[in-house]
Amino acid sequence: MNQNEWPLWEVFIRAKQGLSHKHVGSLHAADYQMAIENARDVYTRRMEGVSIWVVESNNLYANEPNEQDALFEPATDKIYRHPTFYVLPEELNHM
Amino acid sequence: MEINLEDIFQNKIDNEVKIEPRDWMPEKYRKTLIRQISQHAHSEIVGMLPEGNWITRAPNLRRKVALLAKVQDEAGHGLYLYSAAETLGMTRDEMYNELHTGKAKYSSIFNYPTLSWADMGAIGWLVDGAAIMNQVPLCRTSYGPYARAMVRVCKEESFHQRQGYEIMMSLCNGTPEQKTMAQDALNRWWWPSIMMFGPNDDNSPNSAQSMKWKIKRFSNDELRQKFIDVTIPQAELLGLTVPDKDLKWNEARGHYDFGIINWDEFNNVVAGNGPCNKQRLKARVDAWNNGEWVRDAANAYAQKRKNRVKSGQQAA
Ligand SMILES: [Fe+2]
Ligand SMILES: [Fe+2]
Numbered sequence: 001m002n003q004n005e006w007p008l009w010e011v012f013i014r015a016k017q018g019l020s021h022k023h024v025g026s027l028h029a030a031d032y033q034m035a036i037e038n039a040r041d042v043y044t045r046r047m048e049g050v051s052i053w054v055v056e057s058n059n060l061y062a063n064e065p066n067e068q069d070a071l072f073e074p075a076t077d078k079i080y081r082h083p084t085f086y087v088l089p090e091e092l093n094h095m
Numbered sequence: 096m097e098i099n100l101e102d103i104f105q106n107k108i109d110n111e112v113k114i115e116p117r118d119w120m121p122e123k124y125r126k127t128l129i130r131q132i133s134q135h136a137h138s139e140i141v142g143m144l145p146e147g148n149w150i151t152r153a154p155n156l157r158r159k160v161a162l163l164a165k166v167q168d169e170a171g172h173g174l175y176l177y178s179a180a181e182t183l184g185m186t187r188d189e190m191y192n193e194l195h196t197g198k199a200k201y202s203s204i205f206n207y208p209t210l211s212w213a214d215m216g217a218i219g220w221l222v223d224g225a226a227i228m229n230q231v232p233l234c235r236t237s238y239g240p241y242a243r244a245m246v247r248v249c250k251e252e253s254f255h256q257r258q259g260y261e262i263m264m265s266l267c268n269g270t271p272e273q274k275t276m277a278q279d280a281l282n283r284w285w286w287p288s289i290m291m292f293g294p295n296d297d298n299s300p301n302s303a304q305s306m307k308w309k310i311k312r313f314s315n316d317e318l319r320q321k322f323i324d325v326t327i328p329q330a331e332l333l334g335l336t337v338p339d340k341d342l343k344w345n346e347a348r349g350h351y352d353f354g355i356i357n358w359d360e361f362n363n364v365v366a367g368n369g370p371c372n373k374q375r376l377k378a379r380v381d382a383w384n385n386g387e388w389v390r391d392a393a394n395a396y397a398q399k400r401k402n403r404v405k406s407g408q409q410a411a
Pocket of ligand 2: 169223226252255
């Protein structure tokens with residue numbers, strides 16, 4: 001039944017100049033041009049964006065949710081990566 | 096130490112941590128969400144039909160562009176919601192198929208006919224009003240993609256209700272015939288709008304589980320009461336009378352009391368026997384079937400371009 005379904009695309013929109021593109025949702029389209037045109041109609045009817053990226057969903061790779069700890073846990077004990085770890089004299093303002 | 100996935104899941108919910116598509120979730124949670132989100136999407140899409148009926152007959156250009164924009168928004172709402180449901184593993188075509196074969200339901204309100212221009216006012220005011228009441232708490236629902244879709248939807252809904260109320264105001268400040276039209280529309284749309292919140296709590300078996308999973312945050316009856324409480328003063332401002340002789344303010348409760356809902360009518364419409372069920376479904380099925388050649392042509396064109404790029408690369 002689904003062999004004719006148009007592929008799924010992820011849509012990213014830059015809300016205004018100076019901001020990065022942000023994921024807003026997805027849609028179906030036969031090709032990238034149609035995906036951009038559809039994204040314009042579906043996700044920017046009220047000036048929500050000035051630039052659109054579309055990526056075919058099956059070209060997007062992500063980490064496994066169950067790797068969460070292995071990937072992100074080690075960062076929690078590396079407090080020396082934060083400025084407050086370093087003890088400096090009070091007189092030294094604004095460093 | 097044994098890790099119970101279900102406990103971890105419920106723990107996240109209790110701590111207001113959103114569930115995202117690839118996180119572990121109970122099968123029943125997934126199924127409940129697929130059913131709810133896809134039905135919600137179908138309602139947005141079928142909901143375009145009763146109003147689409149009046150676009151070409153809007154009384155002036157201002158009303159026409161507003162109605163057109165509203166109906167286009169509803170298409171957008173359907174699309175946000177379908178894509179949220181797809182993150183749970185059901186394909187778009189499967190969802191369409193369930194709608195077209197009558198397996199999936201949509202909000203029964205859209206099975207009533209739109210008989211006069213005043214119905215555009217009553218729908219915006221009451222039907223979108225009731226939808227907003229339902230949808231605002233869904234912006235905090237526990238499933239991330241659903242919550243994010245609802246934030247977009249809610250931002251757009253308030254214009255829908257305001258344009259509807261404005262139509263009602265114009266009619267109520269117009270000729271006696273126009274005011275009669277407005278009253279007639281209220282008479283026909285009031286009870287179906289009240290029914291939009293679904294069965295009474297003691298008759299809504301899945302509600303408790305949905306509340307525990309924070310898919311829902313308020314019960315059907317709580318939302319219905321809230322809707323009635325805010326809507327009655329709006330009707331009074333228009334100088335219209337809600338068609339319920341039992342309706343009266345209850346000082347002790349701090350709420351309006353209201354009459355008994357005709358659930359037989361509701362169940363009958365849900366079962367497919369409302370005034371427009373067949374017409375609505377046929378419109379959707381026809382749109383799908385008549386669009387087949389467009390979908391195929393777009394696929395063929397995309398494939399042709401892909402092949403052209405490939406052979407270009409080989410030559411180089
Ligand atoms: Fe909507
Ligand atoms: Fe709406």
